Amino acid sequence: MASQHKNIVLLIADDLGQYIGSYGCASISTPNLDRLAASGTQFTNAFASTTSCSGSRSTIFTGLHTHENGQYGLNWFKTHFQTFQHIDSAPKLFSQAGYKTGIIGKVHVGPDEVYSWQVREESGTRDVAWVADRCEAFFEEARADERPFFLTVGYIDPHRDVSTRGGFGNHEEQYGSRVPLLDVKPEDVEVPRWLTDLPEMRQELVEYYKAINRTDTGVGLVYDALERQGLLDNTLVIFTSDNGPPFVNSKTTLYDAGIKLPLIVQQPSGKSGIVNPNMVSFIDILPTLLKWAELPLDLRSSDRDSRSPASPDRQGRSFLTILERADLLPDSDWQHHIFGSHTFHEMQNYWPTRILRTRHYKYHRNVAWRLDFPFAADLYASISFEGIRNTDSPVVIGRRILKDYIFRPPEELYDLENDADEVRNLAGEKEHENRLLEFRERVTEWQKLTNDLWLYRDGQSLxxxxxxxxxxxxxxxxxxxxxxxxxxxxxxxxxxxxxxGYSAGIEK
Known part of the structure; x- marks a missing residue:
């Protein structure tokens, strides 16, 4: 007999942008994600707050930007960025509410005390069939326990294989024998506008496509396991990615190529085939999960040490109420802007930026603009970037001059309706002066609200x-x-x- 609990399955791909058939990429093979989108809601304007693996996952799990939760960069042993001990997280809150919580696959956040999943099967495997097996075992245990569950599935794909310069884990010893490998050729791939069409780029995209297709296969296997267990009628299924594709001009930048991501949601008994144009942020995901589970949106952990600070108030909203809307809601009914916050990737990749994005404009406040924009190690070492840097001068990445990628000004302002690639910076142009000042002030007020250490004036933290x-x-x-x-x-x-005003939590 099917369980009547309100369950959640959260599926997170690694470094997948909108390279999905249902998002308009006709050259990719993603039948299972296309099926999920056709049976639920696909958001076309979903935005990560940051564009680095650990940081982005922390915003999903806490509903807080990285400068609020402390996960400033990668939870990697050499950098060891970790979320503050006093922060509330989804696994902690749902465990407290009686849910069986678990994560299978990539975790990449810490510490364990904050992200206290009851079942933790961390693995770096690309064997999505094994992952699906472990998911089905989790579902069976939850049914036997007669408890609602919240399971996160963290895929390694389609992240680069960081031990090679252009690989994406497409060797059978990494992905197993039960999953077929996609047959794709360089002429089959689609090179987006923000990348440069070169043989080296197509070579890497071939490998990337194979890893994307493997992610898609994994999603289908988990979906089939839910169906076999009779759980589809009462399980909220969400699919997303942590940041954009692992190429220059995308990952580690707050340009749209790095933060505009897939978000597909299937709600039981909900409308199907909805394409939702309204803007949502990854800080909205936790409030949505709480709303689905009929838990208070301001739910707090009950085991906090009275001597430690409280977890900050979450600013996100539940998008459950607009899930089935295919129309653009008026400003009075839904907030059509998002903020973003990026500070680190790897330790050496320090380049703090804060953004405000509306439907029409995008503002970047680049705090450390006097520094060269840093390369993530795997992007710098990639075969595709080697191809780009050895083209004739002026070297360009997509439509952006390489020089402008490396050397950026303190502020950037873009008209997205006429410049979707964010190439023509309007900051400094007289006719846009008032808008620049307005957006700067809005970002400042948001930084104050969220106690951002990188709210700078005169080169100092206010x-x-x-x-x-x-x-x-x-x-x-x-x-x-x-x-x-x-x-x-x-x-x-x-x-x-x-x-x-806003110095709470700063040592006096």
Whole structure:
């Protein structure tokens, strides 16, 4: 007999952008994801908050941006970025609510005390058949326990095989013998506008396509396991990715190629084939899961040490209420903007950026703009980038000049309706001055709301220096420190340095 609990299966691909048939990529083979989209809702404007594996997963699991939850970069042994101990997470909250919680496959967040799944089968395998077997065993155990469940499935695919320069794990010892490998040729792949069409690029995309198809196969196997167990009628199924494709101009950037991602949701007894154009953020996923489970959206952990700070208030919204809308809701009914926050990838990839994206415009605040934009190691070493950098001058990545990729200004403003590739920077143009100032102020207010350490003026953190405001410290409103004119006399001072406002959690 089918369980009547309200269950959740969250499927997370690794480094998959919108390379999915239902998202308009006709050259890729993703029949299972296409089937999932056809039976549920496909969001066309879903955005990650950040564009690095660990950070993005932490935003999904906590409903908080990385500068709020502390997962500033990769939870890798050499960098060891980890979420703050006092942060509430989905596995902790759902376990507290009586759910059987589990994760199978890639985890990539820490520490274990924050992400306290009851069942943790961490694995770096690309054998999606094995993953599906373990999922079905989890489903059977949950049924035997007569408990609702929340299972996360973390796929390694289609991430690069970081031990090679252009591979994506397409060797049988990595993916097993039960999963067929897609037959694809260089002329079959689709090179997006933000990449450069070169033989080296097509060579890597061939391998990428194979890994994407394997992800799709894995999703189908898990879906079939749910069906066999009689659980489809009461399980919310969500599929997404942590960040965009593992190529330059995408992953580790907050350009749309890095953060505009697939989000497919199948709700039992819901409408099918919905293409939803409304903007949603990954910080909205946890509130949506809580709403589905009929739990309070402001649910907090009950085991917090009274001496530690409280987990910050979540700013995300449940999109369950608009799940079946195929129309664009008015501003009064749904918020049509998202914020983003990226600080690290690997330890050496420090380049903090904050963004505001509306339906029409995109604003980037590049805090450390005087630094070269850093390459993730696997992207720098890739065969595709070697091909790009050895083309005739001026070297371009897609439509972006390589020089503009490496050297970026303190602010960027783009008209997305006329410049979807984010190439023509409008910051500094007189006719867009008011909009630039408006967006800068909106990002500043959001940074204050979220206690962002990287809210900078005069090259300093206002959040940290707020402790000295009571002693009369004033800080110039300019973004960066001016070494040619460092004085403060006659200079406009920022209104954002306050005595009481937003220094909670900063050591006094």
């Amino acid at each position: 959040t940290v220096n707020s402790r000295y405001a009571k002693d009369g410290l004033q800080i110039p409103e300019r973004l960066d420190f001016d070494v040619n004119s460092p004085g403060t006399k006659g200079v406009v001072m920022t209104k954002h340095l306050t005595v009481d």
